[in-house]
Amino acid sequence: MGRMTLGPEDRTAAEALDARDPLAFARGRFSVPEGVVYLDGNSLGALPSGVRAAVLDAVDRQWGQDLIGSWNGNGWWTLPERVGDRIGALVGAAPGQTICGDSTSVQLFQALTAAARLRPDRRVLLTDAANFPTDQYLADAVARLLGLEARRVDPAALEVGPDVAVVALSAVDYRTGELWDVEEITRKAHAAGAVVVWDLCHAAGALPVDLDGLGADAAVGCTYKYLNGGPGAPAWLYLPRRHQQAADLPLTGWTGRADPFGLAGAYEPAEGVARARIGTPPVLSMVAVEAALDVWDGVDLAAVRAKSLALGDLLITMADGLREYGLTVVTPRAGARRGSQVSLRHEKAYELGQALITRGVVGDFRAPDLLRLGLAPLYLRYVDVWDAMHALAGILAANEHEAPRYRRDQTAVVT
Amino acid sequence: MGRMTLGPEDRTAAEALDARDPLAFARGRFSVPEGVVYLDGNSLGALPSGVRAAVLDAVDRQWGQDLIGSWNGNGWWTLPERVGDRIGALVGAAPGQTICGDSTSVQLFQALTAAARLRPDRRVLLTDAANFPTDQYLADAVARLLGLEARRVDPAALEVGPDVAVVALSAVDYRTGELWDVEEITRKAHAAGAVVVWDLCHAAGALPVDLDGLGADAAVGCTYKYLNGGPGAPAWLYLPRRHQQAADLPLTGWTGRADPFGLAGAYEPAEGVARARIGTPPVLSMVAVEAALDVWDGVDLAAVRAKSLALGDLLITMADGLREYGLTVVTPRAGARRGSQVSLRHEKAYELGQALITRGVVGDFRAPDLLRLGLAPLYLRYVDVWDAMHALAGILAANEHEAPRYRRDQTAVVT
Structure with missing residues (x-):
């Protein structure tokens, strides 16, 4: 599928990727909450409908x-x-x-x-x-x-x-x-x-x-x-x-x-x-x-891997567009050296994570300065990644994360 | 409450004990299957309704x-x-x-x-x-x-x-x-x-x-x-x-x-x-x-213990009435030396346990010759013990447990 060149203006391109996603059927096997972009499946996976x-x-x-x-x-x-x-x-x-x-x-x-x-x-x-x-x-x-x-x-x-x-x-x-x-x-x-x-x-x-x-x-x-x-x-x-x-x-x-x-x-x-x-x-x-x-059932792990990397490519490309805000990509860019998450470094990573949650985007934070975004290909869509990064761009552009309500507390669950 | 002298003819006496049981309310907090006398709560407790x-x-x-x-x-x-x-x-x-x-x-x-x-x-x-x-x-x-x-x-x-x-x-x-x-x-x-x-x-x-x-x-x-x-x-x-x-x-x-x-x-x-x-x-x-x-909630463990011993007394008394069939009580008779189960020894303990299950009485078997009957006072009634021992008496008197269908298999769950 190659490196994406989507920018924040291209939601229709993400929609097109979803339209031809061979794993699109799998999302229907989960109960994913409405209005949430869930990028923390690398910590706690979403609920499969049959459970x-x-x-x-x-x-x-x-x-x-x-x-x-x-x-x-x-x-x-x-x-x-x-x-x-x-x-x-x-x-x-x-x-x-x-x-x-x-x-x-x-x-x-x-x-x-x-x-x-x-x-x-x-x-x-x-x-x-x-x-x-x-x-x-x-x-x-x-x-x-x-x-x-x-x-x-x-x-x-x-x-x-x-x-x-x-x-x-x-x-x-x-x-x-x-x-x-x-x-x-x-x-x-x-x-x-x-x-x-x-x-x-x-x-x-x-x-x-x-x-x-x-x-x-x-x-x-x-x-x-x-x-x-x-x-x-x-x-x-x-x-x-x-x-x-x-x-x-x-x-x-x-x-x-x-x-x-x-x-x-x-x-x-x-x-x-x-x-x-x-x-x-x-x-x-x-x-x-x-x-x-x-x-x-019927899921090919090679297809899971291909989608995981493509989702990551999209995320990395969009993150690269936010360098001016002090955001850097920590995860290796080479697919062969990447798992199924992308970690972004930012001085205010904790606050960014909190502001994202307010916009319905759930990732997690790892001390001291990592925003960790997990990509679970079975239930995540390209538009989810696009929406998440679009939200992040909006937060950074408007300095939303500097609001006092996002100040850091003592605990965050990590696994 | 003292030692019971109930024999197989006295179900009304067991009913009377239930009528004045201070823990009788607790059974309503469980989902106990209809038609089952469950004497295996010492292995797997019954399902509390709130779960x-x-x-x-x-x-x-x-x-x-x-x-x-x-x-x-x-x-x-x-x-x-x-x-x-x-x-x-x-x-x-x-x-x-x-x-x-x-x-x-x-x-x-x-x-x-x-x-x-x-x-x-x-x-x-x-x-x-x-x-x-x-x-x-x-x-x-x-x-x-x-x-x-x-x-x-x-x-x-x-x-x-x-x-x-x-x-x-x-x-x-x-x-x-x-x-x-x-x-x-x-x-x-x-x-x-x-x-x-x-x-x-x-x-x-x-x-x-x-x-x-x-x-x-x-x-x-x-x-x-x-x-x-x-x-x-x-x-x-x-x-x-x-x-x-x-x-x-x-x-x-x-x-x-x-x-x-x-x-x-x-x-x-x-x-x-x-x-x-x-x-x-x-x-x-x-x-x-x-x-x-x-x-x-609101349960007094002293009352639990008193009922456990009284249930055990009833069981032991009724078991003593079955000595002629080769049944002996293994558990100490003194309350202070007894937990909340009564174990009965019989050469055909396994078969007796199987025959009891057919009659809706669930206990368990411990090799080589023990029939283990657990007494969980929160959901067990005196009539349950009476019914169980009455069933056992009937099985022994009719030699029901000698039927080929009760022959021993290789596994039985024990904990």
Whole structure:
């Protein structure tokens, strides 16, 4: 589709792009609020239309009527594997290698510990100095428990020495939207004998990922961003078949045990990815994720990626037109180095974000000076991007963001 | 109320007990299926009537309409502490010491690790050889990570040596329903310089617990049994104020950090119980728990306990009348040693449970020979117990359970 040259005067051109968008049908699978341009799907995805009925059925009929019988009768027991496989299909994982459950933090703890235990003779765990905080904290926590050293590195200048057990990085930088060269990093780590754990929170559902083809040793991700699973929805862990037998996971809950109903007093991991189950699965949240995944039926991730980049091109072009106001594009311009968000730097990024909300445009803010605009191609239209940037232009031109009501408070949710 | 002497001929006596039951009003707060006697509330509590509307609001309005703004605008961010405090009120914890989130397995891992780190000079972790499997597995997992030894003991014959760092037990044995002497065990452990972690899965909401008064060092529990939070609902962790500053928790997710939105790269725990937060909270499941806790408004836990024991007395009396069929009562007869379930032993316990289900009576089975009948006083009536035991008598007298259709399959859900 190439670089857009749309300026603020060209809404009809954006409309024309929507008219021939092969993914236009997908927006009808979501409940997007009227009058809102939602550019925060990289933090919390919009509500898929099918979730309501699925959750109501889980509450009223499955829980209310069938009660305990639902563990078998309504398939609650198999939710972690079932939902896991559907997520796996979106990140290039063949069935039987992905499990859904718990939070990303807990899954990172599992993945990092199991990964380090695959290289018991090595002492270093590498993580990105700009990685999402949880990734860094848990690298430190695991290193402490296992007697390792967690070192921060720059993924762009990665060197993997012979002492490195694990390279644990996020595919997409959550602040800048930069997409790392996942294949090259994986290759480099493997060449040095290390194992690789990928955090795909900002990649799953946003761009094609081929975990099996990549040879990743483990991966984790959330389901509440581009997978639209709902607020705080359960995360997932990918554990490739070749490592399953050896995977020595630290959180040994009863549902991950071989013969869990035998209730024996010593842990013995289940066969396959089921060993990555931990406690009783959170059914209501997981049923929501399962229903949310229906929006992917018949959707080609290559088309999602193409639209994501085209939306980003439009956004970047329009942002370039606002340089005179001190607005700069932080996200790499090259499509191959971009995730599915565009981050703009401005001294008053927080205030701009607030003023945008007043105009019905929802993005988010990352300290100290980033306005982060997420592009979820399943429900976002070209006119949405045009309208958002048009609103931003209007705010900047009129200095709307300098109004006292937009002054900064102490909290903003970030994920 | 004393020991019941009701026999199978006395349904009117059970009806009379219901007529003067001070908790009779509470059943109206649940959606209990017609024609079902539900004796499995110790595994999955029945559906509180208010959950449906709360979950629908969370899906439709909070997620669907307000989207990311709900983290602040609809109080999603404070759910772990808010729901935690309401659970705390039911287990004798003053506000600011209980957090809701994750699974019981994960909370046990947190509690056991933090507890052991309070006694860095001691090398032994004691757990019950008959404890729920997860409790034993995680005692082993934590011991391994910290270089300790996990030893199995019999809570009835507990000895705490000077090498013991942590005593970690369940208040109620999940199989037999035996209630341990929580005060005496805590006193004995403290006298030996150990810290105590209580698993209250089978106690919270079933009987009064006074965690603050007891001086427990930590406690965990689920919310899906007597707290009726729904299938796989988030668990909780109690971390008393006196330990919070020193509590060194292993799962360092970003939401438990001081200034979580500062997104700094090194972990520094938040003040207070907020340091026990881990990842992004599972909102849909936690909103369900919050609504479910409304059933406790105006409910006196002493009355709950009195009714629980009276229901148990009735059940035991009627079970004693079935001794000739090889049925024996496993649960202690003394009220002070009983939780809120009665376990019956029978060679054909599995088949009896299946035959009961056919008659609309839902209990559960624990291998190899226990029929476990849970007594949730908020929605269970005396006539329900009478009807259940009358059905059991009929099955045993007619040998209904010997029918081929009740033969045993491989799975049964246990928690």
